[in-house]
Amino acid sequence: MFLDFSNKSTWLNQVNPSFKLLLFVFLFVGLLFIDNIHFYLYFTIGLLIIYFLMTGFPIKWLLIFISPFFIIFLSSFISMALFGEGETLWYRFGMIHITQESFFRGIHLGLRGIIFGFLGLIFALTTKPVMFFYSTMQQYRLKPKLAYSFMAAIRLLPMVAEEVYVLKQALKVRGVIFPKGISGFYQRLKYYSVPILAQSIRRAHRIAIAMEAKQFDGNAKRTYYYQSGYSYHDIWFCLLLLGGIMICFFLQNNFTFLPVERVIN
C-alpha cells in the first residue's frame, strides 16, 4: 500500500478497501484455527493464483515482493523440522532429530507464514492508501483527524527516503567512519535518526499548521471528493474467498496424499 508503482488497476482495486481489510482480518484469525496441512497447501495454491493473475503487476516485481516470505518459510520450516518433537523418527544426528510430525508441522508453520504474506501483499498491491482512508472515513466513521494524519504521513515517506540518501553522502563528506560491530550500529543509528527525526518533526508541524490554515477541523463534518461505497465487486470478492475456502475444504477431504493430516499444536 505504501509502494508507489501500482500502474495497472484490476477489479481487486474496485473492491471497497475497508471491506477488503475486514475480510482479510477474518481470514487471518480463521486460519489460526485450522490445523489441516492439506487445507493449507490448497489454500496457498489458490492465493498463488490470485496473487499472480489478479493484482496487475509484472511477474518480476511480484517475485521480488514475495521473496522475503520464502525466507520466512524456510527459516520457520527448518527450525521446526530439525528440532521439533515427534514419535516417528526419520533421522537423527546429535541435537538434530527429524521426525515425521515435526517435518509436517514445519511445513504447516512455513505455509502459514507464506499465506499471511500473500494476503498482506494482495491487499497492499490492490489498495491505494488514499482510497483506503476515504472508505474507512465513510463506511466505518474513522475520524478525519486520524485519516488525514496518516495520509499526510504517507506523503512524507519519499521525502525521508531522499533525506537518508543525502545524509549518507553528507556523512561521507564529513569523514564519518563507522566502527564495525555493535558500537558502529549504535553510532549509525544515532547519526541517521537524529537529523531525520528532527526534519520530520519540523515538517509534520508545518504541515499541521498549513492544514489548519486551510480550515481543516479534524472532528467536523465534511464532504468527500471520492465517494466510497459498496458495489458488485464486493460480492464477487466475497464469493471468490468463500468459494475458494469451500474448494479447499472439499479437496482436503477427498484428495489427500500426505501421511499426516492434522498437525497437533
Next chain:
Amino acid sequence: MKKQGDIMEQIAISMEGLKVKFPNEKSFLFMDLSLTVKQGEKVLLVGPSGGGKSTLLKILAGIIPNSVEIPMKYTNSILPERYGYVFQDPDSQFCMPYADEEIAFVLENLQIPFQKMAELIPYYLDTVGLHLSDIHTKINQLSGGMKQRLAIASVLALQPDVLFLDEPTAMLDEEGTDQVWDSVMKIASDKTVIIVEHKIEQVYDFVDRIIMINTAGEIIADGEPYKMIEEHLDLFRKYGIWYPGVWKGLNKPSFQNQLSFNPAITITQLTGYKIKKEIIHIDTAHVTKGDWIAITGANGSGKSTLLQSLAKLIKTKGTVHYSFTQDIPFYRKVGFVFQNPELQFVTNTVYDELAFSLLNIPLSEQEKRQRISDHLAIFQLDHVKNIHPFQLSVGQMKRLSIAAITIMEPEILLLDEPTFGQDAANTFRMLDYFVSLHQKGTTILMVTHDQQISEHFATAEWTMDAGKLLTISTKRTCRVEGKQNVLGL
C-alpha cells in the same frame, strides 16, 4: 468585519497595541505594535532575518494563537474572517499526494458537495495559470514554482478576503519565482495581500506600500515603494534586503593576479549515474588551480549531479584526475557543501561541529583551538558556539555548514547553491568569505542560479543543459587581489 466609511476606506486588518513574548526569551518580540491595512491594499513587510515578520503575518492571519500557541496581548483588533496563507516551503504545506486531491481537501473542509468539485478544481488551477495535462498529477512531480502555484490555487478555494504570502519564493529558482508572482498578480486585484519577502525586485511594482520592521520588532518605516527606496536605501542595505539594483552599489572585487596554468581537475569522458540512469556526460573539461567556476543551467540540467560526480558521491564512469597527491583522505582535499545544511551536522554543539572536522588533522590542540575560534569569529557564530546546530537560524546553519568544511582548508571547494534562500546580508557575507579563500588559492566550483554571482566573481562559467556541458565561457584570467569588502558597509 466592521463597516466604516466608503469602500476604499474599509479596513481589512487592524491590530493595536500588540505585545508578544516567546516563553523562554527575555525581551519582547513585539512591544506595542500597531498596524492598519485597508481593504484591497497590497502590503510588503520587509526587515532583517529573525525580526519577526513571519510571526507578525501569522498573528494577522490568526494562525497564532489559534494553531500555534504563543503568549500575546493586544488592545484591539480586526482580523480577516476568511484568509488564505501560502507558506515558504513548497514541500510541507500539502497533505495529499495529488494536485486535484489537495484542492479537494480544501473544498471538503468547506463542505462543498462532491458533484461541484469536478468543475471547481480545474477552475482554481486555471485561475493561477497551472495548466496540467491531467489534474490528477502527483504533487512531487511538479517543480517548486508549480507547487507554490498549487498552494495559491488551494487557498483560493477558501475564497479569502486577505491573502498572506510568507516568503513564497524563498526556496525557488528564478523561473519558479516568476511563475508565483505571475499567479499572484493574476488573482489579487480585488484582494488584500500581505507579503513577507526579502527578494523584492519582482513585487516592487505590484505593492502599494512597504512596511519595514527592525530587529526589535518596531515599525521603522512605512510608505509607498519608490519613496521607501529613495528615503531609506541605507536601511535596505543595513538589513540585507534584496532591493532592486542592490548589485550596482557593490564594490566589485578587482582581479589582478594572473592565474597559474596548472590544472587542478581534468575531466575526461565523465558519465554520472543515479539509480543506474545516466544523468550527465562530459567529454572533456579542465579546472585550473585558483579558478572560481560558476556552474549554471536550468532546473534538472545536471548541475548538482556534476558536482556530486566530481566529489565521488555517486556512481561514475570515465576519469576525473585531481592534481593533488592521494596521501591524505580525499574529502580533506575536496570540500563539499550541501544545499541543505541540516543534514551535514553530526555533533551536539556548534563548537564540536568544527572540532569534529579537525579530528584527524595533524595539528596541536593549541592550533586546533585557535583555528576553531578564528572560524567562529569569521562566520559570526561565536555567541552560539555552545548550542545545538539544529537550534540555529537558517542563515547561521548555512554558515556553520560551510565553516565545518572550510576549516579543513580543502584545496578544492565544491558548493551546491550556497546562497540559496539567503537574504542579501548573508549572501554578501558568504561571498566575502569565498573571495578571501579564493585569494589564498582555493579552487572553487559553485552551482548557482544567480547570474550576478557568476558575473561578479567567477573566472569561468560552465553552462549545463540536459546533462551536457553546453558552454564554457572564460570571464577573466586573473584572481582577486587585495582585501575586499563586497557589501561595502
